[in-house]
Amino acid sequence: MKTGVKMGLLSLTAFLALLAGIGVGSVQVPPGDILSIVMERMFAIPLPDHIPASYSAMVLDMRLPRVLLAFLTGAALAVCGGVMQSLLQNPLASPFGLGVSAGAGLGAAFVIVLGVTSAGLGIFLMPAVSLIFALGTVFLVLFLSAKLDRGMSNVTVILVGMVISLFCNAVISLLATSSPAHAQRIQLWQLGSFSMREWSAVWALLPVTILISLYFLRYAEELDVMTFGEEQAQAMGVDLRKVKGRLMTAVAVLVGTAVAFVGIIGFVDLIVPHMARRFFGAAHRRLIPACALLGGTFLVLCDLAARTLTPPHEIPIGSITALLGAPFFLYLFFAGRRGR
């Protein structure tokens, strides 16, 4: 099948997943009604009589922002996962290995335990602090790696990332045990959730996701070359230190922003790039857009499951991604093996 056709089918699937994510719930809204409601808001086309006004509010203020936030987060995590796997030439690499999640978690834990509030930032206080901590952690990891080893070899980066992550996690545990009252909130944050469903979160994540994905696309060729080893990439003309530093910073900013709003959601960054490679090949020019669409769709469907499987309780989204992701990953892996 041509890449264009596959990309078209994937976009269609993404669109249907978004409609399902908005329509399914305690109150079902048919796809046609969803489109009418969105049209009314965007182009002031009058709403048909059979749609109650309460539907409109529910779709526009609750479900739509939540679904979009899930889509953007999925896209961001999957794209960054794909880029990290190539940068570190390791199919099991994850942006979280750079210390992004541990750093963000530490920031969130401090806000929760110290009970800090800010009139100016409001609900944005926690994401802001998380993002600053996430970026700080990644820069610390990169700085230490560069100090230890001029070439910033992958083993160094992975090891330093691990050490710093473990250290941050230890501090989080310490904070949680020293104030049991807050332990549960810290733990919940670490499992991730889209219950924030604020439009402001969508507007913050949207431009960052688009801009950084385009930035990665600009480095598609370098990423291709780098998957064959760093020494070879340098000899082929890639300015390794510069490219690697820039791309890792971009990963940190994008994952840090996503994690700051929704907490830590695992597995998307790991499995979606592998799914995308199976359908679109390994070349980054196609892999990055495919990761964005597939990651977004995957997380919207996971969130749908998280909301609807055990009403009225919500399952933490991180558990769903792992529950669906692990078997699917194994299936893909074994199916691929048999084909060889």
Added chain:
Amino acid sequence: MNRTTILTVEHLSCGYGKIQVIQDLSFQVKAGERLCVLGPNGCGKTTLLRALAGVIPWQGSVEADGLALGGMPPKQRAKKIALMSQFSQTAFDYTVYETVRMGRYAHRSKSLFPGETEADRDAVEEALRRTGVWELRDRPVTRLSGGQLQRVFLARTFAQEPQIILLDEPANHLDLRCQAELLESLREWTTDRNRCVVGVFHDISLALAFADTALLLEEGKALACGPVEELDEKLLDRLYGMEVRQYMKRMHERWI
């Protein structure tokens, strides 16, 4: 015959951190020449290649076709000099064609969607045909045999269109026929225009059969450099700490 000098290395020193592996090394390679670098493990053969390819920093002066390599932007350097390293592998399913096309990286202009030019397509096709992997072009590289994979990497090196190819143990892990074919492709490549090859080999027989000049490297310094036929065997004995001729005779007895 007065051939132009393609690679001039003068007073080259390099190493890792404070450890100097190559010290004050000077040699030249002329057009059409195949130079083999010989020496025991740890004498700095691979380090020399890594320095010339721009992977590690170095001091001294290196000129490729009259242009100083020091301070040259990576892409420009890659158009002059290419490295085929010993281990190059990927965990990801690129096709053979995509892999060879990556050799064109240094020739691409920087834009968001750099298109493939006529020159890119021609160079890739020529490289694929020259190395005999044209038929494999749509196969994923993760499903090739060791010999096929090494030919693909040679094709990628050809697609880079350098003047100088650096080889790091190119024939390792290859069976006899693959070795012979690979080295024959390289020999053919070198006879064209102003090109030369610098290769590091463990196997002295293979090296001396492939190369026309030899550089003997002893603890990062040049012990000798000259045509293979004029190689002083006493120096080889000293370099490897054994009687090389006696050993080779014993090794190849049953074939003679």
